[in-house]
Amino acid sequence: MKLTGKQKRFLRAEAHDMSPLFQIGKNGLTVEMIREFEDSLENKELMKVQLLQNTDWTTKEAKELIEEESDITVVQTIGRVLVLYKRAEEEKYQHFSSRLPRSN
Template sequence: MKLSGKQKRFLRAEAHDMSPLFQIGKNGLTEAMVGEFEESIQNKELMKVQLLQNTDWTTAEAAEFIEEHSDIQVVQKIGKVLVLFKPSDEEKYREYSSRLPKKNTD
């Protein structure tokens, strides 16, 4: 699912007051950690991940790694924080995807 600019703006606004659920530190980012993101995001749809100062990863590198190794989309990179989104497979957890603005079909 490719998000439109309007949909990304909606998700960024929804994530504004959230606190990061995960931190990427000196051990960096691994496929196992991305697997944990996928498990956690399954019933949340939207979450933040923070890169600590002692990591060698940049936000751009982390975003690219996450998108390459999962179906998670990076909605925003701001400072050392990433906002991640993935629609839930289960309808009861579709809090954000059910309220996403519709894409223009022009």
């Protein structure tokens, strides 16, 4: 999903007070882990993932793999933290997508 700058700003603001739900450690980022992100995002829509100091992955590499292997959009990277967004399929879980500013 292609987000506008205004939509990304809205999502970044919403994610500001969140704590990371997942951590990427010495075992690195796997496709299975990305599937777990997708499952979690199905009823959250927005979350943070942290890269620990003992991982060989950079935030850029993690961002590229996540966006390549899934429909997840990386809204922001802050240091070693990624903010992930994926629109929920079920309306009852659309906490953020229902409030996203409209794209023109």
